[in-house]
Amino acid sequence: MESLNRFAAEKLASLSARALRRELATTDRAALAHVSRDGRHLISFSCNDYLNLSTQLDVVMAAMEATNAHGVGAGGSRAVTGNHPLYTTLESRLAALKHTEACVVFGSGYLANSGIIPALMGERDVIFVDSLSHACMWAGAKLSSATIIIFDHNNMSSLGNLMAQHRHKYWNAMILTETVFSMDGDRAPLPELTKLAKTYDAWTMTDDAHGFGVLPATEAAREIPLQMGTLSKAVGGYGGYLCATADVVALVRNRARSFVYTTGLPPASVAAAIAALDFMTENPEYCALPLAKARRFTAALRLPEAQSPIVPVIIGSAAAAMAASELLAEQGFLVSAIRPPTVQGGTARLRFTFCAAHEDRDIDRLADFVRRNLLVAA
Secondary structure, three states: HHHHHHHHHHHHHHHOOOOOOOOOOOOEOOOOOOOEEEEEEEOOOOOOOOOOHHHHHHHHHHHHHHHHHHOOOOOOOOOOOOOHHHHHHHHHHHHHOOOEEEEEEEHHHHHHHHHHHHHOOOOOOOOOOOOOHHHHHHHHHHHHOOOOEEEEEEEEEEHHHHHHHHHHOOOOOEEEEEEOOOOOEEEOHHHHHHHHHHHHHOOOOOOOOOOOOOOOHHHHHHHOOEEEEOOOOOOOOOOEEEOOOHHHHHHHHHOHHHOOOEOOOHHHHHHHHHHHHHHHHHHHHHHHOOHHHHHHHHHHHHOOOOOOEEEEEEEEEEHHHHHHHHHHOEEEOOOOHHHHHOOOOEEEEEEEEOOOOHHHHHHHHHHHHHHHHHHOOO
16 A cells, blocks of 8 residues: 555656646536636636537426436446336437437447447457547557557548558458547548548548537538447537447447446436437527637637637647636636647647637637737747
């Protein structure tokens, strides 16, 4: 125990010295975009609840009714007793929205990626991974025992050259990317990527965590054979999913360890997701607001037009990013500093996320403060 505590203390001291130690801050999220933290009332520009559906009345009521009807937990893994009736409705709804034959829901997006990839790929296969793909995609790739080859971020020449050099050496090939990259807010070039995938017989898997619900579906996206996403961002709740053909979904249900060996989502989470999807389907104009809000912000700062509700402002050092975040908090804004290892060294940043409930006047006030106080330093 003494050596363990010494080990932990030394590692923590090292993180603190580099401004990389993370502390959990109790945050009481109220309705819309407001939070309370450390005794301060703040407008949050750091939440992934893009459509504010986590507090939308119909979504909350659906969760409450499901809890009353089915209890607070699933009671077991979905393969045993945890596959309650609400799952059928949710998976059918997701498959229809993604234009696929079937869908399988996981406990979270991280569980989905860490289970799907090793369920389909093995040691005789190769996975081409965008260099900025999310940590859970890397986790799944490493668990698969397949060879991992990294291509430059969103660089189709890099991917094409690597596939030409290496694809023929392996049985199966997979390409991993995000539709919207979580720390940069840019989109993957899906038309070019799907063309390369067809040329080299590779299976493309996209993580649509930050695009689903807030960006319109494209024809290229519908051609992706493995469409993964989360229920914890625009949908407002919790869970992950894979939409694919019926055979692929059946195989994943049989082989994905993070599906087979974990308890199913509580009925409340599944019911809330169904209600959220209903709301999204019925309110397309509302779903377009987060991107419009982000573009209002980038226009005010004369930054490149936002491609998604995520807008990064690169600061540089981790310490400077933390200081900038605190400066914004003093002005009534919650904007989290993103530091290594989440992003590369020297690229610590403020990550602004925009939701439907943000008031234009608050966006304008935020942009004015950032322009006068932070962009020069960045």
